[in-house]
Amino acid sequence: MKKYILVTGASSGIGRQTVVELAKESDDYIIFASIRKREDKALVERVSKNVKGVYLDITNRTSVLKAFKFITSKTKTLDVIINSAGIVTAGPLELLNINDIKSQFEVNTFGPLFLIQTFLPILNKNGKIININSMAQTGIFPFIAPYCASKRALSILLNALNIELKNNINIKIVEINPGVVQTPIWQKSIKACFDNLKKTNNKTVLDSYQNELDILKNNAQKNQTKGLFAIDIAKLIIKIIKNKNPKTRYNIGLDSHFVFFISKLFPCDILNKLIEFKLKTLK
Numbered sequence: 001m002k003k004y005i006l007v008t009g010a011s012s013g014i015g016r017q018t019v020v021e022l023a024k025e026s027d028d029y030i031i032f033a034s035i036r037k038r039e040d041k042a043l044v045e046r047v048s049k050n051v052k053g054v055y056l057d058i059t060n061r062t063s064v065l066k067a068f069k070f071i072t073s074k075t076k077t078l079d080v081i082i083n084s085a086g087i088v089t090a091g092p093l094e095l096l097n098i099n100d101i102k103s104q105f106e107v108n109t110f111g112p113l114f115l116i117q118t119f120l121p122i123l124n125k126n127g128k129i130i131n132i133n134s135m136a137q138t139g140i141f142p143f144i145a146p147y148c149a150s151k152r153a154l155s156i157l158l159n160a161l162n163i164e165l166k167n168n169i170n171i172k173i174v175e176i177n178p179g180v181v182q183t184p185i186w187q188k189s190i191k192a193c194f195d196n197l198k199k200t201n202n203k204t205v206l207d208s209y210q211n212e213l214d215i216l217k218n219n220a221q222k223n224q225t226k227g228l229f230a231i232d233i234a235k236l237i238i239k240i241i242k243n244k245n246p247k248t249r250y251n252i253g254l255d256s257h258f259v260f261f262i263s264k265l266f267p268c269d270i271l272n273k274l275i276e277f278k279l280k281t282l283k
């Protein structure tokens, strides 16, 4: 039987690899791959005849509604929604422009929530919503706090939705929390961070964060070549799709397991001391 699947953020990284693996997995999977740029439509549709590129900017309500119209012109029901679109807003909170922090929430929190609200009426009553969250939702990573907060907020909202929906339907909302995955997201975040900080008038404070910004830059560089591969997440997504009774949360990657473990183990003051110590060792 055909399964209709929507994947957001399909132009790159985890979303793109998920489209590739889904197409390989079964000819019964019809995949709507969300993209924003014209050239990316050809890129995703090249994967298989079962992949349809759908223009969707998750922060733009009209664009989400247009995508809904397009998808409902092809199918009456969706079986799976995979929320992978995301960005990382990095930098010292003292200097970040509040609008850049709001944008972080628009992409990572409000966007996926609005998308789910929009597509819920056509989601199969036994359907699944799979969200690529992050170990960052533990909130223990300074200098990417907007990212951590946006992921934690999404986790809370969707956990509540999961409980609320159980009243009458069997839709499963599943969260995946990867550790570091080798994708372009970290390099993009560093570029955005330095572009954002150019707007600050407070050069003296900016200079005082030079060490921390160097650490951010180095970490972003390292993250491109360490940790999980996007295919590891894509394979887990396929396992979840096939599982009639998946768990609500999957942590994947040693770093993710470690971070969730220590963030539950230590009280806030001790955890903060450990984080400060770790930052000092990186300097």
Ligand SMILES: NC(=O)c1ccc[n+]([C@@H]2O[C@H](COP(=O)([O-])OP(=O)(O)OC[C@H]3O[C@@H](n4cnc5c(N)ncnc54)[C@H](OP(=O)(O)O)[C@@H]3O)[C@@H](O)[C@H]2O)c1
Residues within 6 Å of the ligand: 008, 009, 010, 011, 012, 013, 014, 015, 035, 036, 037, 056, 057, 058, 059, 083, 084, 085, 086, 087, 107, 132, 133, 134, 135, 177, 178, 179, 180, 181, 182, 183, 184, 185, 186, 188
């Ligand atoms: N990589 C990691 O270490 C890691 C770890 C844990 C969780 N995650 C999560 O995994 C998800 C995928 O990230 P990734 O690592 O695969 O990053 P990526 O390679 O940078 O891919 C991000 C995707 O999101 C799309 N996107 C960004 N803003 C959008 C918007 N406003 N509307 C629609 N699409 C938008 C991008 O499209 P464009 O190409 O058009 O910009 C791109 O397709 C994210 O939610 C991220 O937080 C990543």
